[in-house]
Amino acid sequence: MASYVRRALVLCLSIVQVVSAQDYTEPYRPQYHFTPASNWMNDPNGLIYHNEIYHFFYQYNPGGSKWGAMSWGHATSTDLIHWEHQPVALQARGFPGNITEMYYSGSAVADVNNTSGFGTDGQIPIIAIYTSHYTVEQTLPSGKSVQPSQQGQSIAYSLDEGITWTTYDVGNPVIHEPPAEYADQILEFRDPAVFWHAPSSKWVAVVSLTKLHKLLIYTSDNLKEWEHVSEFGPVNAVGGMWECPSLFPLPLDGDEEEKWIAQIGLNPGGPPGTPGSGTQYVVGQFDGTTFTADPESVEQTNWVDYGPDFYAAITFGGMPVTDRVNLAWMNNWKYGEMIPTEPWRSAASIPRRLSLSTINDRATLVQEPILQEGKCWNKRRNKHWDSVPAGTTALNSTGKALDATLTFSKSESTEFGIIVQATSDLSEQTRVGYNFTTGQLFIDRTKSGDVGFDDSFAAVYYAPLTPKDGVVTMRVLVDWSSVEVFGGAGEVALTAQIFPSDDAVYTHLFSTDGSTSGVKLSVCPVESVWGTK
Numbered sequence: 381m382a383s384y385v386r387r388a389l390v391l392c393l394s395i396v397q398v399v400s401a402q403d404y405t406e407p408y409r410p411q412y413h414f415t416p417a418s419n420w421m422n423d424p425n426g427l428i429y430h431n432e433i434y435h436f437f438y439q440y441n442p443g444g445s446k447w448g449a450m451s452w453g454h455a456t457s458t459d460l461i462h463w464e465h466q467p468v469a470l471q472a473r474g475f476p477g478n479i480t481e482m483y484y485s486g487s488a489v490a491d492v493n494n495t496s497g498f499g500t501d502g503q504i505p506i507i508a509i510y511t512s513h514y515t516v517e518q519t520l521p522s523g524k525s526v527q528p529s530q531q532g533q534s535i536a537y538s539l540d541e542g543i544t545w546t547t548y549d550v551g552n553p554v555i556h557e558p559p560a561e562y563a564d565q566i567l568e569f570r571d572p573a574v575f576w577h578a579p580s581s582k583w584v585a586v587v588s589l590t591k592l593h594k595l596l597i598y599t600s601d602n603l604k605e606w607e608h609v610s611e612f613g614p615v616n617a618v619g620g621m622w623e624c625p626s627l628f629p630l631p632l633d634g635d636e637e638e639k640w641i642a643q644i645g646l647n648p649g650g651p652p653g654t655p656g657s658g659t660q661y662v663v664g665q666f667d668g669t670t671f672t673a674d675p676e677s678v679e680q681t682n683w684v685d686y687g688p689d690f691y692a693a694i695t696f697g698g699m700p701v702t703d704r705v706n707l708a709w710m711n712n713w714k715y716g717e718m719i720p721t722e723p724w725r726s727a728a729s730i731p732r733r734l735s736l737s738t739i740n741d742r743a744t745l746v747q748e749p750i751l752q753e754g755k756c757w758n759k760r761r762n763k764h765w766d767s768v769p770a771g772t773t774a775l776n777s778t779g780k781a782l783d784a785t786l787t788f789s790k791s792e793s794t795e796f797g798i799i800v801q802a803t804s805d806l807s808e809q810t811r812v813g814y815n816f817t818t819g820q821l822f823i824d825r826t827k828s829g830d831v832g833f834d835d836s837f838a839a840v841y842y843a844p845l846t847p848k849d850g851v852v853t854m855r856v857l858v859d860w861s862s863v864e865v866f867g868g869a870g871e872v873a874l875t876a877q878i879f880p881s882d883d884a885v886y887t888h889l890f891s892t893d894g895s896t897s898g899v900k901l902s903v904c905p906v907e908s909v910w911g912t913k
C-alpha cells in the first residue's frame with residue numbers, strides 16, 4: 381500500500397473514532413457496559429487501581445472491527461461505571477503496514493518499591509507484563525531470536541499514569557521461552573498474570589501452556605528476571621485451550637481464613653451447552669511458589685459464569701484483598717467476529733465484586749454486579765403479587781436497560797420468570813427464569829432478535845440454583861444487547877448477548893403450567909453512562 385493511501389486511511393479511522401465517541405446510541409450499543417468507541421475488542425488486560433483511578437486495558441484492533449493488529453486499548457474510571465477513553469497504550473509494532481510484534485493479553489502492577497529501577501523523580505512506574513506475539517522470525521534488540529508466531533512474555537513501563545509506555549527492548553522478552561521440557565510449546569505460551577506476594581517478597585507470574593492445560597508459576601525480584609518454580613494442572617475442564625489465567629486470594633466466609641482462586645479461561649470447552657469460550661475457577665492454597673487445589677474443588681468443574689458470553693476474566697490489582705473486582709470479555713470466539721454491531725465489536729461484562737462463601741459444603745465464588753444504584757432510587761418500582769397467574773403478565777416497566785430483582789416461591793407452576801426486550805406481539809423476546817422441575821436458572825435467547833449470524837446462537841443456557849428457604853432470588857441486568865443474571869446471593873451467574881429489534885422494549889412476567897406465589901419485583905431503568913457524567 382502506498383504510504384499516502386495508508387496515511388489517508390489512518391486519518392479516516394481516527395475521524396470515525398472521534399465522531400462515534402460522542403454518539404453511543406447506535407443499534408445494540410450497550411448503555412452501561414464498556415465498549416470501545418469503534419473497532420474490535422477482546423480480553424481485558426492490565427486491570428489496575430492506582431492513584432484512585434481504575435485502569436482498564438484491553439485487546440484492541442486499531443485497524444478494524446474484527447480480530448487483528450493486537451494492541452492494548454485503554455480506558456480509565458474513578459468509579460468502575462463511567463469510563464473515559466484514552467489513547468492506545470501499546471500499539472502493534474509496525475502497525476499498520478508491517479506488523480512484527482503484537483501485544484497479547486497480560487497484566488499490570490504498580491512497582492511502588494521501584495524493584496524494576498524504572499522509576500524516576502519519585503514517579504512510581506506502572507509495569508505491564510504481556511505476551512509478545514512475533515509475526516516473523518527476527519533477532520530482537522535484546523539479542524534474543526524468535527521464530528514466526530512465537531510467544532514470549534515481555535514488559536513495558538509507564539511513568540505518566542498509564543498514558544504512554546516504553547517497551548523494555550534491551551531485555552524483552554523477559555520470559556523468552558517455556559522451560560526446556562516444554563520447548564515444543566513456544567507457540568502456545570501466554571497471558572502472564574503478575575502480582576506482588578508480600579509474605580515471600582516476590583513478584584509472582586502465572587503463565588498458561590494453553591494446549592497442555594498447565595499454568596506455569598514464576599517468581600521474580602525485579603520483574604525482569606524470572607525463575608520457573610512450579611506448575612499446576614490439568615484439572616477439571618480441559619475441553620479446549622487454557623488461556624488468560626489468574627491467581628488471587630479471597631477470605632472464605634468473610635473470615636481470616638484465606639483461600640486462593642485460580643481463574644482460567646477455556647476455549648472452546650465452556651459450560652455444558654454453550655458454544656465455545658468459558659471461564660472456570662479452582663479454589664486452593666498458595667504458598668508463594670505452588671498452588672494446590674482443595675480436593676473438594678476438583679470433584680467437579682466450577683464455572684464462574686454458566687452463559688456463553690463471559691470469557692478471559694481477570695481481576696483488578698491494587699485493591700484490598702476484600703475488594704476484588706472481576707471483569708470479562710462479554711463475547712465468545714464461536715461467533716464473536718460476526719455479531720451484528722458497528723462500528724465496534726464486543727463489550728465488557730459488568731464489573732463484579734467477588735467474595736467466597738461456603739454454599740452446599742463448597743467454597744463458592746459469589747458475584748455482585750457494580751452499577752450506578754444511586755441514579756435509580758427515585759425510579760425504582762416495587763411490586764408484590766400474592767399469586768401471578770399462568771401465562772404472561774404485562775409489566776408497566778418498559779425499556780431496554782433495566783436492573784430487576786425478582787423473588788418468588790414454587791407453587792403449581794413449572795417455570796417462572798421475566799420476559800425482557802420483547803416486541804409488542806412477543807414474537808421477539810428473551811426469557812430469564814427458573815425451572816422448578818430441574819432446579820435451574822435459565823436464559824432463553826432462541827427468539828431474542830437477530831440470531832441468524834451463527835447457527836449455535838439461538839439456544840437456552842442453564843445454571844443450577846438451590847432455592848433458599850423455598851425462595852428463588854434472581855437479579856437480571858438488561859442492556860441494549862446483553863442479559864446478565866445473578867442467582868441467589870450471586871453464587872451462580874449466566875451471561876448472554878442478545879440483538880433485539882429497536883422496538884423490543886416490553887417486559888412481562890411468565891408462569892408456566894400454573895400460578896406462582898409470593899412474587900416480588902423490584903425494577904429500575906438504568907441510564908446511559910456515556911456523556912452523562
Ligand SMILES: *[C@@H]1O[C@H](CO)[C@@H](O)[C@H](O)[C@H]1NC(C)=O
Nearest residue numbers: 473474477478479480516518
Ligand atoms: C518490516 O519490519 C522489519 C523490522 O523492523 C524490517 O526488517 C523489514 O524490512 C520491514 N519490512 C518491510 C516490507 O517494510
Ligand SMILES: *[C@@H]1O[C@H](CO)[C@@H](O)[C@H](O)[C@H]1NC(C)=O
Nearest residue numbers: 494497498499500501502503
Ligand atoms: C528507581 O531506581 C532507578 C534505578 O536505580 C533510579 O534511577 C531512580 O531514581 C529510582 N526512582 C525512585 C523513585 O526511587
Ligand SMILES: *[C@@H]1O[C@H](CO)[C@@H](O)[C@H](O)[C@H]1NC(C)=O
Nearest residue numbers: 490491492493495576578581
Ligand atoms: C514494598 O516494600 C515494603 C517494605 O519492605 C513491603 O512491605 C511491601 O510488601 C512492598 N510492596 C510492594 C508492592 O513491593
Ligand SMILES: *[C@@H]1O[C@H](CO)[C@@H](O)[C@H](O)[C@H]1NC(C)=O
Nearest residue numbers: 761762763773774775776777
Ligand atoms: C400498571 O399501571 C397501572 C396504572 O398505574 C396499574 O393500575 C397496574 O396495576 C400496573 N400493572 C402492573 C403489572 O404493574
Ligand SMILES: *[C@@H]1O[C@H](CO)[C@@H](O)[C@H](O)[C@H]1NC(C)=O
Nearest residue numbers: 795815816817818822824840
Ligand atoms: C424445564 O424442565 C422440564 C423438565 O426437564 C422441561 O420439560 C422444560 O422444557 C424445561 N424448561 C426450560 C425452559 O428449559
